[in-house]
Amino acid sequence: MNAPVTGRTDPGHRADAARSAASVQVADTGNVQASGHAIANSGIIHELTVIRHEYPAAGPPAGPDPSRHQGGGRLGRPIGAWDPHDLEVHPAPDPAGHPGTGRGDLPTYVTRRHDRTLARLVTAAADGESGFAVLVGGPSTGKTRACWEAVQPLAARGWHLWHPSDHTQPRTTLEELERVGPRTVVWLNEAQHSLGAAGAVGGRIAQAVHALLTDPRRGPVLVLGTLWPEYVAACTVLPRPGMPDPYSRLRELLTGRTVAVPSAFDAAALKELRDRAAAGDGRLAHAATHAVGGRVTQILAGAPELVRRYEQAPPGARAVLDAAVDARRLGAGLHLRADFLRVAAFDYLGDDDAADLGEAWFDEALRHLTAPVFGGLAPFRRVRRRPEEPPAGDAAFRLADYLEYHGSRLRARACPPESFWNAVAGLVDPAEVARVADSARRRLRFGVADRLYGVALDGGYEGARLFRAQLRELAGDSTGADRLAGADLDRGDLRTLHLVAGMRRASGDWSGAERLYRAAVDHGDVSALRPLAVLRRSAGDEEETARLYWQAVQGGEHDANVLLDASPPPHWRRWAPREALSPLDEADDHQSILQGVTPHWIETKDRADPEVAERLCRIAADHGTPSALLELARLRRGAGDTERARRLCQEAADHGCGPAYKLLAELAEENGDHDDAARITARFAADQRGVTLRWYVESAAKRGDWTRAERLARVELRHGSTLGLRLLARLREPHAPAEAERLAREAAGLGDAQALRTLAVARDAGNPDGAAQLAREAADRGDPYALRTLAKARDARDPDGAAQLAREAADRGDTSAFGLLALAREAAGDPVRAERLALEAVDCGDDVVPRVLARTRARAAAQEPRPGRPPSLLERVLRAGLGPDGSLPPG
Structure with a gap:
């Protein structure tokens, strides 16, 4: 979706970037930052009174090839043929408690900031440019409705919409996704079931989406998804070393493609809401009257009535609800069977409540929970089986989205009782059992987790063996851990062996770890050579260390830590094919190498030998990682060598490292050359690498020129970013708290709740109560x-x-x-x-x-x-x- 960021400054490249659709990147705070080429042509250079750069005229972009849209057997249906409720757009009952008047009946739509982002994507898609966005927000915040409204312009252009036939079955989704063709909207509502699916299938779906977006023969397409913030947070956190990384593909796919949907309407949306309500929409009028804190969409979805039913439920029904909430938040599937709920709920009851229940307590609880509360909504919805599904012996239910969300927060600090774990062992899907076992393991219920992993293994879910081996090793059962690692090794899966070996290495059992790593090497695993070399180096065996490192290089292990942190040159010469070997120069897979060129690695090298560090960082820059030179420049600046820092920073900028311009401008400013700093910033804008005025805002604030600082922050605001206001609020806090709060609240009103968070931290030392209140308000506005x-x-x-x-x-x-x-x-x-x-x-x-x-x-x-x-x-x-x-x- 986004134009690639490169270091090229040739006119043709800049013309291409200038005429491409202005893409956006939306941070988790919800504010929109326009891309570099949009800002560079927007008047910021004039505001800064610095030099202008003219772009050569560029013709219109080539239109899409009509022939790509031909052919029969298209997946999906025309957009206009869909009922939005079939796409999981929440129905909005009228104030009298009756459902809508018929198919597709929805209240008048009120546009918000994220709708403008989606509109740009849709316009680009209509012009032939494939796009992808995932709307991130809590339940009943309007994510799905926003997607539905956004794609309506494509309906008149003959676009189809494809919704997975059963999004709870990711393998089916993957198979169908391969058949998506041009001019199709791919509808991935609740994308955790597809993109975030457990095991390898989720990564394969993410890879398939990427392939769809980048294949010109299948485009244009528009992929829209929705996710709760918790799911985004879970998949964007990097795993600890040695642990599996199931979300690497999804993390790459989501970068720059998430659109925040606030839980509350801002001032502009509330004004439009009141105007539309006054025009005669009774449902909007009801929402406008009863919404608290701008939470309009929740009122439209009947969320308050659902919460009231939850909180006032009789003991039996409340126990079933709590069991259902725990099941969903700990990894159980969307559809919960009655027999599972019956067993799971019992220990949620107190002794007195359990004694008072009759024999039919569970049936009574289900009747209570499936009875509508408002406009046909109910805490539980009975799941209708598809005709092609085999008959099952028990009814299944789905917990209302908002209750899942509300209950998950209510029970976030609670761990389920024993009856819950016993019920999980009876689930049909072994992958589902393994997911809940993962939750038990993270909560240190090792006995429960071990039993559930055993159930999953017996059911054929081989992935459970990995963590079961971890539990065996923690319990001191090395024989059991070895047996499980060996079983995976025989299947060609080395993850369990590496996990157990890593645990032994961390606990000091080096001989046990070495034995496992050598077994992996014997099975052709080159990646085991590196940790094996580390163990031999720890034992003082430099000769063997060098041999193992060189064996790793010959086997294609081109990680920078192998190539650049290996043994001293004399040992390399013994194993290398020629006298003056540089392992980095010999490596072919430069992308793999550059993953290891981290700031910590650069700092370590710079302390050991500055000249070698500089040479290696230049090699990294020549192979696509100019940030290495920038990091080295920062180190030299910190050491007081500003001239060398400036030179390295200029090299990084020449290699296409945009952030290097900021450091160059700072160095010029520190030297008292304000005009040069302005020229550098302008060049940064003109070269299409994106620009921010925040450094100028901070510079003006430090000089006490608050008027200029705010003017510059508002220049950035006019181009879609509230980050300047957020920064200015933090800088104003020590001098003028009331002004700081005014600025932060203005930013928050535009969707940037993080501005209140930033101000809360700045205020905490002098006014802790006020700081806590600001943080609570930020949380209520959607800053998690x-x-x-x-x-x-x-x-x-x-x-x-x-x-x-x-x-x-x-x-x-x-x-x-x-x-x-x-x-x-x-x-x-x-x-x-x-x-x-x-x-x-x-x-x-x-x-x-x-x-x-x-x-x-x-x-x-x-x-x-x-x-x-x-x-x-x-x-x-x-x-x-x-x-x-x-x-x-x-x-």
Whole structure:
């Protein structure tokens, strides 16, 4: 969708970029940043009073090839033939509680900021340019309706829309996706079922979507999806070293293609809502009257009535609802069978409530939960089986989306009781059982997880073997772990072996790790040579280390850490084919090499030998990673060598590294040359690499020129970005808090809730109550990380207050704060709080205990050893796990 960012500045390239459709990248805060070529031609250069760069005239883009759209057997149906409710657009009942008047009946649509983003995508698609966007927001925020409204202009152009026949079956989706042809909208509502599917199939779907978008014979197409913020957060977090990375393909696909949908209407949308309500739309009038904090779409979807039914449910029905919520948030499928719910719900009842229930309590609970509450909505919806599906022995139900969302927050800090885990063992789909086993493992219910992985394995889900081996190794059952790793090795799957070997290496069992790595090498696994070499180097065997590294290079292992951190030259010469070998120069797979050229690696090399570091960073730049030179320039600047920093930065810019211009401008500004700084920034804009005025905003603010700083922030605002206002609010806080709040609220009103979060952190030291209130408001406006960020900032000054903010964050859906605070408390030498926070993190599914424990052990090892020291609570928990009910291990 986006034009590629390159370092070329030739007129033809810039003309192509200038005439391409202005693509957008929407951050998780919801504000839109126009791409570089749009900003460069927008008047910013004039605002900065710097030199202009003229572009050569460019003709109109070539139109799409009509012949590509011919042919029969098209997948999907014409857009106009779809009922929006069949595409999961929520029905909106009228104020009297009756459903809509008929097929496709929807309230009048109110446009918002994200609709403009979608409109640009649709226009580009109509002109022949394929596009892809995923709308990110909570349930009942209008994501699916926005997609439906966006594609209406394509209906008149003969476009089809394809919706997977059963999006809960990702393999079927993958097979059908391969048949999508030109002028088709691919409808991936609730994309976690397809793009985020467990195992390899999710990655294959993401790869298939990428292939569809980039194949000119199949375009133009428009791929639209929706996701909850939790799913986006889960797939964009990089896994820890040695752990599987199931979302790498999806992470690449989503980069720059997410569109935030706020949970609340901003001021402009509320005004349009009132105008349309006054024109006679009764449903909008009802929503305008009853919505709190701009949450209009939730009122239209009947969400408040669903929540009321949840909170006021009788004990039996509430137990079933809580079991259903836990099942969905811990990995069970969309369709929950009655027999599962019956068994799972029992331990959610208190003793007195259980004693008062009659024999038919479960049937009564289902009747209560399937009864409509408002306009035909109900907490549970009975699932209608498709005609081609085989008959099943029990009814199945789907939990209402909004209740799943609401209940997941309500129960974010709760771990299910034993009856829930027992019910999971009876699920039919082994992959589903394995997903829930993963959740049990992350919550340190090791006995439960081991049993469920065994059920999944017996059902034919081979992927369960990986984590079952991990549990065996944690429990000290090396024989069992070896047996599981060997079974995968015989199947050609080396992941389990690497996981177990890595655990042994981390625990100090180097001989056990080496034995496994050598078994992998014997099976032709080149990637095992590198960790094996590290073990031999730790043992002082430089000769063997060099041989293993060179064997890895010959086998195609071209990671930079292998090629550049290997043994000293004398050992290389023994194994290399010629005297003056540079492994990096010999490597063919430069992309693989450059993945290892990290800032930490550059800093390490620069400390060891600055001249060698500079040479290697130039090699990296020549092969497509000019950021290596920029990172080195930053290091030289920090060391006070500004002239060399400027030279390296100019080299990075010449290689196409856009951010290098910012550093060049800063160096010029520090030297007092304001005009040169302005010229550099203008060149950055003109070369199509994107530009931001935030550095100029900050520079003006530091000089005390607040009027100019705000004017520049508003220049950026006119071109779609609120980041300048956000920065200015933070800078104004120490001097004029009221002005800072005005600016932050203006940005938040335009969809940038993160502006309130940033101001809250800046305000916390002087006004903690006011800061907490701003963070809560940011969270309510759709910023999921506001309270977590404030908790982390507050921790050093008020750890108990930080922990309370972490609990508030968890209640709003962000459970990561406990783990962050536990690590911070351990680093601060506060083991008691670290232990308590780590255990709270466990029940939220954050397996931070091993990381806290590893740091504690490292700290203890640096101190005087204490023979016979009894194991700590976390050591006992990590060894034995928690009971199904969360009980601590004995001792």
